Amino acid sequence: MSRTVVNRILLGLVGVVLLGVGVLVLAGGLDLYRRLGVDPPGWWPLTSPHQPVVSARSRGRWVGSSWWWPTVIGGLSVLVVGMAWWLVAQLRRTGLAAIDVPTPGTGGLRLKVSARALEEALEHGTTVLPEVERAAVRLVRAPGHPRLRGAVRLTPGGDPVGLVEHFEDGPRADAVRSLRLAELPADLRIRVLQEAPAGKRPRSARRRGRRGHRELE
Known part of the structure; x- marks a missing residue:
């Protein structure tokens, strides 16, 4: 969840x-x-x-009962700890502000690329792929390396498998090559719109429980 x-x-x-x-x-x-x-x-x-x-x-x-104060104190403690955990979870960022680009042999020079710039480039590269109607990409934190999370909506009759291949060989491969990364894992969620009768808007296949999901390593 x-x-x-x-x-x-x-x-x-x-x-x-x-x-x-x-x-x-x-x-x-x-x-x-x-x-x-x-x-x-x-x-x-x-x-x-x-x-x-x-x-x-x-x-x-219940004040005179032996269990009253331990129960009150314990319940309030659990409530305080739970609220503190919730607050920390809201403050903790899962996204990245920038990504380090390896610069071997440059004498300590550090190069950073804006995460938003990379996300926009990936979104644009994904949107121009065949059968793609809309794409959203986000760069998130992951142990040892950044990770991509993308959501793509295909036009009616779109091919999810073909999209995954185009995405892996195109936008994702370009990002790995440009940033000189050893790896850039991605979670790609795909929704395919269904054909709709004339005069009605197409419906998403996800609403009918058919959800396209593919993890790229």
Whole structure:
């Protein structure tokens, strides 16, 4: 599961919980139940503006139990650690700002190429390949060497195998040769549009569960 999906799920859950709590507090604080003639059950958390959110009985109900404070402290610790991990994960960058180009025999000269410039060159080189409608390429960190991640959308009837061969022999080979890299692995995700009836937009084959994926080493 990607970081974006995890973020959306977590943010969605937090948003639903906060929205529910906010609605309950707002309804009780504005005395909406009495005004609307609604009789909430006795266990309802907040029913009037004069009622505390957490009653004195609820606050002191479990304090005398031996498991209460270890459970509270342990639960809060897990929450803090989880939020800290989430924050660190957001701050950690997976993409590269630049890539080092080997310069043997130049007396310590260091040469760097902008990662975005390389990505744009690869995207352009992939877009002009046969049957390619759209391409997006990103350079990411990987142990020992950078790695490419690409997403390509083919026109209806496109050949994924042929695209992989063109990509490997064309844009990827040009990048390896130009940057003098020993290797440049790539993960290529391919989607093929389906033929659509006249007057309708083509549909992606991925929506029907047919997903093209090929890893180049």
